[in-house]
Amino acid sequence: MIELKNIWKIYKNDDLETVALKNISLEIKEGEFVAIMGPSGSGKSTLMHILGCLDTPTSGKYFLDGEDISKMNDDELAEIRNKKIGFVFQSFNLLPKTNVLRNVELPLVYAGISPKKRQERAKEALNLAAFPNKFWYHFSNQLSGGMMQRVAIARALVNDPKIILADEPTGNLDTKTGEIVLETFQNLHDKHGRTIILITHEPYIAEYAQRIIKIKDGELIDDFKNNNRRIINNK
Amino acid sequence: MKFKDLFSEIFISLLANKVRSGLTILGIVIGIASVIAMVSIGQGASNQITKSIEGLGSNLLNIIPGTLRPGVGIVSSGRGSAQTLKNDDVEVIEKIDGVYRVSPEVSRRFQIIGINGKNTNSTVFGVTENYPIVRNLNISSGVFISESQNRSLARVAVLGPQAAYDLFGDEDPIGKVIKINKINFLVIGVAAPRGSVGFVNYDDIIYVPLLTMQKVLAGIDYLTVMAVKVESKDLINQVRDDIIYNLSIKHRVDPQNPDFTIASQEDILGTLNQVIATFTIFLASIAGISLLVGGIGIMNMMLTSVTERTREIGLRKAIGAKERDISLQFLAESVVLTLIGGIIGIILGSLIAISISYFAGISTSVSLFSIILAFGVSTIIGIIFGYYPARRASKLNPIEALRYE
Numbered sequence: 001m002i003e004l005k006n007i008w009k010i011y012k013n014d015d016l017e018t019v020a021l022k023n024i025s026l027e028i029k030e031g032e033f034v035a036i037m038g039p040s041g042s043g044k045s046t047l048m049h050i051l052g053c054l055d056t057p058t059s060g061k062y063f064l065d066g067e068d069i070s071k072m073n074d075d076e077l078a079e080i081r082n083k084k085i086g087f088v089f090q091s092f093n094l095l096p097k098t099n100v101l102r103n104v105e106l107p108l109v110y111a112g113i114s115p116k117k118r119q120e121r122a123k124e125a126l127n128l129a130a131f132p133n134k135f136w137y138h139f140s141n142q143l144s145g146g147m148m149q150r151v152a153i154a155r156a157l158v159n160d161p162k163i164i165l166a167d168e169p170t171g172n173l174d175t176k177t178g179e180i181v182l183e184t185f186q187n188l189h190d191k192h193g194r195t196i197i198l199i200t201h202e203p204y205i206a207e208y209a210q211r212i213i214k215i216k217d218g219e220l221i222d223d224f225k226n227n228n229r230r231i232i233n234n235k
Numbered sequence: 236m237k238f239k240d241l242f243s244e245i246f247i248s249l250l251a252n253k254v255r256s257g258l259t260i261l262g263i264v265i266g267i268a269s270v271i272a273m274v275s276i277g278q279g280a281s282n283q284i285t286k287s288i289e290g291l292g293s294n295l296l297n298i299i300p301g302t303l304r305p306g307v308g309i310v311s312s313g314r315g316s317a318q319t320l321k322n323d324d325v326e327v328i329e330k331i332d333g334v335y336r337v338s339p340e341v342s343r344r345f346q347i348i349g350i351n352g353k354n355t356n357s358t359v360f361g362v363t364e365n366y367p368i369v370r371n372l373n374i375s376s377g378v379f380i381s382e383s384q385n386r387s388l389a390r391v392a393v394l395g396p397q398a399a400y401d402l403f404g405d406e407d408p409i410g411k412v413i414k415i416n417k418i419n420f421l422v423i424g425v426a427a428p429r430g431s432v433g434f435v436n437y438d439d440i441i442y443v444p445l446l447t448m449q450k451v452l453a454g455i456d457y458l459t460v461m462a463v464k465v466e467s468k469d470l471i472n473q474v475r476d477d478i479i480y481n482l483s484i485k486h487r488v489d490p491q492n493p494d495f496t497i498a499s500q501e502d503i504l505g506t507l508n509q510v511i512a513t514f515t516i517f518l519a520s521i522a523g524i525s526l527l528v529g530g531i532g533i534m535n536m537m538l539t540s541v542t543e544r545t546r547e548i549g550l551r552k553a554i555g556a557k558e559r560d561i562s563l564q565f566l567a568e569s570v571v572l573t574l575i576g577g578i579i580g581i582i583l584g585s586l587i588a589i590s591i592s593y594f595a596g597i598s599t600s601v602s603l604f605s606i607i608l609a610f611g612v613s614t615i616i617g618i619i620f621g622y623y624p625a626r627r628a629s630k631l632n633p634i635e636a637l638r639y640e
Binding site for chain 1: 236244248250251376409525546547549550551552553554555556557558559560634635
């Protein structure tokens with residue numbers, strides 16, 4: 001479903017050229033739970049931006065769901081992001097002073113979906129993200145970090161995306177809340193067959209995934225099936 | 236993004252910043268309110284002057300002795316100071332085609348004594364029986380001066396309502412005697428009120444026969460003004476030319492350079508309205524500056540808002556907002572702010588105008604035109620000063636915007 005072919009990303013700043021990604025090729029199939037791991041400065045963020053259609057590669061081809069993304073303009077990319085990708089960020093990025101439901105609805109607002117349908121789908125997504133319904137009408141800035149991240153996950157789910165991209169989703173959370181968030185991802189993958197790409201620099205977090213891709217200095221150095229997968233099972 | 240959703244987004248974000256939105260609106264409110272108030276004061280003054288000058292007679296030509304110095308204008312020409320208009324000029328003018336009536340007049344101020352020692356210093360007009368027809372004067376009680384009273388130098392007087400009140404209080408003045416310049420005059424009528432124009436109070440006037448005025452009171456043989464009523468408006472220019480020509484021949488002067496001046500009611504009206512218009516523009520431009528300042532306030536707030544909400548913009552773009560969605564949202568936010576400010580400003584400006592006319596007695600008029608203008612101006616200000624911040628917001632790179640701290 002995701003196919004990267006010889007992707008290069010080079011940043012030019014005056015005379016200085018920085019090579020962020022060197023000839024990366026990889027494939028991710030539908031229903032996979034992949035962790036992309038690497039230390040900071042390894043190019044994993046750049047890779048995530050390209051996978052998330054926030055940026056286009058300098059050269060190479062990127063097929064998402066059969067469509068070539070690499071040559072699209074900003075507005076076409078925006079539409080792809082709206083329809084096929086759900087983002088979960090490290091710092092949640094919820095709209096403050098806006099209630100939970102409205103935050104989750106936001107991608108559907110830009111998709112031009114009617115208010116009634118938006119509500120339905122937002123509530124479904126919140127249930128899927130295990131967000132308790134008594135907080136639906138609270139302002140997002142009144143919630144705890146773990147709750148905020150679950151709102152963000154619900155927002156990523158609401159447009160029924162092909163892939164969910166999570167960029168250090170536990171970075172701002174303590175270990176225990178982080179585990180709850182990771183459990184939510186695992187649940188979405190195991191029980192609902194979602195494709196999830198987790199970007200992290202911590203090996204122990206990557207171990208929750210099925211498959212681990214390691215990058216260093218812009219190069220893909222390892223890609224293997226995770227045999228010692230951590231499974232959270234509180235129940 | 237749908238239009239309705241755009242508006243709910245705007246109201247959510249404006250309400251999230253109530254104080255800042257309120258202060259920004261206040262800037263526009265002050266600007267629009269002062270424009271509305273200033274323009275309505277100017278408009279009101281202009282309407283009042285037009286009404287009262289038209290109330291003094293229509294299709295009128297005023298012949299004033301002497302020439303106007305260029306650039307000085309009618310108001311300060313010191314009319315009546317030259318002595319070139321004589322009584323027999325009236326006959327020349329009456330013969331001209333298109334002339335309906337001629338009212339020769341002499342005016343002077345005198346000390347007048349009524350009953351019980353009440354007295355007033357008022358303008359006394361020496362006039363003929365044509366005066367009420369030419370000058371639109373109505374009599375509220377008694378009669379006006381007749382032709383025979385004029386010929387016989389009768390010592391009779393008609394009082395303006397203000398003068399009647401000053402001299403007799405609430406008593407009926409008809410049949411009573413007043414002293415003008417120590418000479419007894421019998422009051423035969425009281426005129427209806429006409430109000431005042433500029434510094435002239437047309438109600439504080441006493442009318443006496445023209446010849447009585449010239450021979451008994453003032454001791455002169457010239458006129459201070461001749462008012463000519465023309466049969467119809469279309470004839471005014473032709474009659475004016477004929478008067479200049481015929482009167483110049485009688486006075487043995489060059490028609491290009493006569494020893495009198497003719498001003499129509501429209502000329503006077505035009506001059507006064509020009510003065511008022513200049514004044515209104517002056518007031519409105521001062522008010523306009525505050526509107527401009529308000530507009531810059533909008534731009535300032537929107538730019539602050541774009542910087543403050545950089546991450547929000549990044550997020551909106553990440554989840555699928557197009558450039559157009561972002562720029563429309565910010566542009567519409569500033570237009571909504573200015574429109575709200577405009578509406579409040581119109582209401583406040585009208586209230587100011589109404590209270591000015593109520594408390595200060597200056598007439599004002601809030602016209603539909605100025606309201607529409609204020610609406611248009613505030614919308615345009617919203618668009619102009621909102622455009623740059625909106626564009627800046629829409630061009631933000633989502634990756635950098637999301638990283639912004």
